[in-house]
Amino acid sequence: MHILDDLKARGLLNQATDEDGLRKHLSENTVTLYCGFDPTADSLHIGHLLPVLMLKRFQESGHRPIALIGGGTGLIGDPSGRSTERQLNSVDIVKGYSDSIKEQLASILHFDASESGAVARNNYEWLSSLTVIEFLRDIGKHFGINYMLGKDSVESRLENGISFTEFTYMILQSFDFMNLYEKENCTLQIGGSDQWGNITAGMELIRRTKAEKGEEDAKVFGLTVPLITKSDGTKFGKTAGGAVWLDPEKTTPYEFYQFWINTDDRDVIRFLKYFTFLDLQEIDALEKELEEAPEKRVPHRRLAEEMTTLVHGKEALVQAQRITEALFSGDVKNLNAAEIEQGFKDVPSTTIEDKEIALVDLLVTAGIAKSKRQAREDIANGAVYINGDRNQDVAYQLTDADRIDNTFTIIRRGKKKYFLIRY
Template sequence: MDIFKDLQERGLVYQHTDELALRKRLEAGPLTLYCGFDPTADSLHIGSLLPILVLKRFQLAGHKPIALVGGGTGLIGDPSGKASERVLNPKEVVDQWAYKIKQQLEQFLDFETEENPAIVANNYEWLGSLQVIEFLRDIGKNFPLGTMLAKDSVEARMSKGISYTEFSYMILQSYDYLKLNELYDCEMQVGGSDQWGNITVGIDLIRRMSVDQVKEIHGLTMPLVTKSDGVKFGKTESGTVWLDAEKTSPYKFYQFWMNTDDRDVIKFLKYFTFIPMEEINELAEGVEKEPEKRRAQRVLATEVTKLVHGQDALKRAEKISGALFGGGLRNLSAAEIEEGFSDVPSATIENPEIGLIDLLVLGGVVSSKRQAREAIVSGAIYINDVRHTDVETTVPQLERLDGKYLVIRRGKKNYYLIKFS
């Protein structure tokens, strides 16, 4: 497999060191490469999914990936892409987050294969034991100040202010590359396009520290993912889309990909799935000729949800989607109802002997009994997919889902979940 050609066809190559030398090295046999992931939260989000999958693509092509968890650099904070200083988190918190991120990374890479098993490393192992004098004498002297100031990640922050702590981040990341080269013969670093400056500085450090031997070191960046509508990728009305199922449910994750704009769906299929390019090209024709069928979006949602959350979670997400958009709420379990309506207004009702008008007010569906009557009479109120137009309806007359839920819809899109204690 020509991994470089595949990455180019999928639009995953943004910048790289000498192409001829890199291609020649990739053709010569397996190499070891790495990508870093700083623990800035207790889960990675889908913005991190692209570099993870690039590591996976290299592994499938026979190369050996290292997923580096930034237990050390996570204590400092990368200024790249940030307009202001990061909040420094306590070491205990960063340690916990680093452990959880390590577990997430292990979902995607193969650590059991005999030929090219992946590695998860934590840079606190070497950064945590550094001595200041030793670090400044042996490492710091290799970083010309002018070169550091010229890097995009630093230059962009100079007018707004940058601390020495964040200014030193590129030195620590460069040291990571040096250590991984020494420990695992790592020859390439990959990352987002905002990491190009840090990557090239790391390459320079390795060459400066290896004057007695010529080392061929490489770097490659992928584009930062953007959406055609201008909304930041990975963001929704309810917040960030996380890889952790406890933070973003598989159903919400599935729906994020289903809602992909026609202008973005083919690009995302190339980026986030392992579907052959021939099939993606066929899906592209479908987007042009029959966009209303949203077949490309369905394939994208299916493939990425299965990849991140597994087959069982995918089936549950598809079931919930079918029930919510196809009329089948009665087929959902309590857990599926909770998952499908986790981000809609909800209320718990203790008295089940009330009328529909009072239910709408107590449930926050309307603000007054007058509005409740108007909504009912106008046919705007649906309960468990059934329209109710009788103002005399009482709660005991309503069939509850799983014995304790009512899903109320006002109009076309406003949903509310009522629970009975």
């Protein structure tokens, strides 16, 4: 199947310039394409995953992706999709962010010396050496003010105001496309739907500079993926705890797994098509399973498995599944300290120094019970569990044997209220 047909079947082709020409271009050439990622934080989040995976899809079809890290444009700020100005970060901060993002991209794309091997580039390399005179004379002259004002990324900001700094973002991104076209024969730029104006502006800059030199039109193309929306109206990639990051230190593999497994029934098949590399026939079969036995949540588990393995690896998936099963069953004593750190990251916790402590005293100290009287009643009534095991001994003393990896004790009160004791 031609890659454009696969993208269409998955609902991933939002807009494309000269689709017939692009189809022919992809069929006849090993195409170099790029997508840009501005380092606005020290990690990508799952809102970035779709364009990253688009690069991977093209790579697996034999084409050569460039992951462009916006070390230069990240110092300016992209007005697309925003109602206010971005906070400007220092050069050192943006460089640190850029290095982190490059590592994350390398874990998903294949960076090697083969014909379709991905490469990372940083536009700080060429933007930082531009002089103001060069920028205005050689690049800025090709952009009419009316043309720029007509772009969605600028027009949507006029009411609330846009600085000259962010106004020039389109020109800088256009220069990126021209630079990659001239130096690396990059003929296709992809991005989110909010990048359409910037992509077509880059194509126009390439055509104008070619015409200025008396050369024939360049065969360059643009393609965008759709904006991801959730059926319940909430923003994709956001949870009660904030963004879902690719960095395991910011969003643990367990939390990452849980995000996908909790996908709404109305979204899960669409997300399988968007984010996984499963064959479309297999996804159709999963859709039938959802229709016939929705309570089994088979597609949800498959989505969570595929995405966790892709981003964090097989070992992290196994760990996330162990934590999930332990929390579901209540049998948490077989988890290790690292797994407890992940699975109980957001539960109330208390640090104690006592080598031995009475269970009644612990419940009060940790805020699990309001008083010793209530603590004794909860224990006697069978509402208190230590590492998954019910304990009804009101005189019980916790010892080293109650510590998991000599680091944690997990107290559960009732069916679902967990508390983490650290030593």
